[in-house]
Amino acid sequence: xxxxxxxxxxxxxxRSVDALGEIFEFIEGFFAGAPVSxxxxxxxxxxxxxxxxxxxxxxxxxxxxxxxxxxxxDGRLAVSLTDFDADPFDVRSVPDPRIDLPIEERRPxxxxxxxxxxxxxxxxxxxxxxxxxxxxTKALR
Amino acid sequence: xxxxxxGENGEIVLSGRFDASQAEQAERFLEAATGQVVLDFKxxxxxxxxxxxxxxxxxxxxxxxxxxxxxxxxSPHIRDILQFSGLHFLFPIDAxxxx
Numbered sequence: 001x002x003x004x005x006x007x008x009x010x011x012x013x014x015r016s017v018d019a020l021g022e023i024f025e026f027i028e029g030f031f032a033g034a035p036v037s038x039x040x041x042x043x044x045x046x047x048x049x050x051x052x053x054x055x056x057x058x059x060x061x062x063x064x065x066x067x068x069x070x071x072x073x074d075g076r077l078a079v080s081l082t083d084f085d086a087d088p089f090d091v092r093s094v095p096d097p098r099i100d101l102p103i104e105e106r107r108p109x110x111x112x113x114x115x116x117x118x119x120x121x122x123x124x125x126x127x128x129x130x131x132x133x134x135x136x137t138k139a140l141r
Numbered sequence: 142x143x144x145x146x147x148g149e150n151g152e153i154v155l156s157g158r159f160d161a162s163q164a165e166q167a168e169r170f171l172e173a174a175t176g177q178v179v180l181d182f183k184x185x186x187x188x189x190x191x192x193x194x195x196x197x198x199x200x201x202x203x204x205x206x207x208x209x210x211x212x213x214x215x216s217p218h219i220r221d222i223l224q225f226s227g228l229h230f231l232f233p234i235d236a237x238x239x240x
Contacts, residue, residue, distance in 0.1 A: 106201070
């Protein structure tokens with residue numbers, strides 16, 4: 001199920017937190033031939049981890065693996081994560097958390113989607129035939 | 142992988158990647174921390190939202206009893222993450238050394 005060329009790569013990953021190491025290796029491998037800045041790489045990893053872990057956490061009973069696709073062209077990266085036989089989840093509809101609260105009122109969690117939106121240039125969502133696909137784009141530097 | 146250990150001066154040194162798969166290990170380590178705690182991020186390449194959550198939880202616990210976390214050697218990338226999330230208001234962060 002893996003495939004790659006100079007500008008695109010895709011691979012499926014099991015729905016487990018233990019797959020994160022393989023996901024990061026896959027992303028780093030994709031950029032190995034034409035490196036980007038460490039900050040840019042970390043931003044991409046951050047957003048992919050966030051999207052992936054949402055599906056691990058909130059769709060734990062789904063036995064399907066998730067498809068990660070990376071496409072690079074003209075200095076831009078598009079990353080899609082697709083879940084199969086999934087319920088819809090549009091990250092764009094998640095309300096922003098209050099980031100101005102004092103620590104006593106802070107609760108762990110809730111920051112991941114918010115930060116992901118900050119780190120990318122755009123996020124799109126598609127839900128067709130129970131395929132749930134989130135795509136983000138980012139200018140590479 | 143995340144490596145978390147005590148440094149020579151009692152600080153807690155984090156190295157590597159603080160992603161979701163490492164949060165449990167880090168939480169166990171940080172649960173043992175008391176008082177004023179220095180977290181050294183010099184070799185920390187990456188922190189995820191779960192990692193941030195672990196820091197917030199630890200900071201809340203320590204501040205409730207008069208302690209707290211101070212962050213040192215924070216990379217520009219992680220500094221940005223802390224700023225975007227408003228956590229720079231909740232954690233004293235040492236200024237980077239002059240270039």
